[in-house]
Amino acid sequence: xxxxxxxxxxxxxxxxxxxxxxxxxxxxxxxxxxxxxxxxxxxxxxxxxxxxxxxxxxxxxxxxxxxxxxxxxxxxxxxxxxxxxxxxxxxxxxxxxxxxxxxxxxxxxxxxxxx
Amino acid sequence: xxxxxxxxxxxxxxxxxxxxxxxxxxxxxxxxxxxxxxxxxxxxxxxxxxxxxxxxxxxxxxxxxxxxxxxxxxxxxxxxxxxxxxxxxxxxxxxxxxxxxxxxxxxxxxxxxxxx
Numbered sequence: 001x002x003x004x005x006x007x008x009x010x011x012x013x014x015x016x017x018x019x020x021x022x023x024x025x026x027x028x029x030x031x032x033x034x035x036x037x038x039x040x041x042x043x044x045x046x047x048x049x050x051x052x053x054x055x056x057x058x059x060x061x062x063x064x065x066x067x068x069x070x071x072x073x074x075x076x077x078x079x080x081x082x083x084x085x086x087x088x089x090x091x092x093x094x095x096x097x098x099x100x101x102x103x104x105x106x107x108x109x110x111x112x113x114x115x
Numbered sequence: 116x117x118x119x120x121x122x123x124x125x126x127x128x129x130x131x132x133x134x135x136x137x138x139x140x141x142x143x144x145x146x147x148x149x150x151x152x153x154x155x156x157x158x159x160x161x162x163x164x165x166x167x168x169x170x171x172x173x174x175x176x177x178x179x180x181x182x183x184x185x186x187x188x189x190x191x192x193x194x195x196x197x198x199x200x201x202x203x204x205x206x207x208x209x210x211x212x213x214x215x216x217x218x219x220x221x222x223x224x225x226x227x228x229x230x231x
Contacts, residue, residue, distance in 0.1 A: 033217050033218070042224070043153075043206060043208075043224065043225045044222065044224050044225070045159075045208065045210070045222035047218075047220070050218055052217075091158060091159070095217060097217065101147060101212055101217070102149060102161055102164055103149070103161075103210070103220065104161075105158045105159045106158065107157070107158045108157070108158050110156075
């Protein structure tokens with residue numbers, strides 16, 4: 001079975017600085033999708049960024065980018081120019097490319113942003 | 116964009132009663148609905164997956180007779196917590212997906228259930 005691990009329960013960053021959140025996963029599959037979701041205090045899940053395993057190029061969405069290392073099964077999220085509004089829980093998630101489309105979530109990283 | 120409306124946002128019920136949580140996809144047809152449970156400061160744990168018109172598939176350890184899931188139409192799925200007890204108090208989130216779209220996940224805003 002696939003598993004997703006986030007080894008940093010909490011992280012903090014100064015406003016305008018850069019922070020990297022770690023995520024590793026375990027799978028025997030070669031084709032899959034990876035996601036980073038943000039859950040602010042409102043508890044609404046918000047998609048931050050996504051990556052297809054077959055794409056070598058790292059995904060980027062404005063201030064958010066990933067470092068996808070397929071061989072190492074690593075999928076870290078880099079937040080540049082951190083803003084106060086980035087403070088939230090961040091969850092890494094995995095989805096198989098097979099006929100099951102459920103998301104498997106990591107344990108989450110709480111990000112604090114200090115002014 | 117795609118929106119899933121989840122109601123109620125919070126509910127308090129007495130122990131032994133049943134509570135129904137609804138998730139509606141407002142502008143798309145959700146072929147699959149996922150139901151998650153989230154304890155404070157923890158991750159989302161998948162409870163069950165339901166496809167329209169079919170019986171839900173429950174994850175290991177989830178009591179199917181306690182957590183009744185109905186997905187009678189492509190726009191509505193419900194989770195009923197039957198004979199609720201204080202240990203059922205939690206945050207419940209639904210997520211709808213559109214078949215064939217690997218990125219097509221839309222989450223409801225969640226329901227905080229407190230059983231007293």
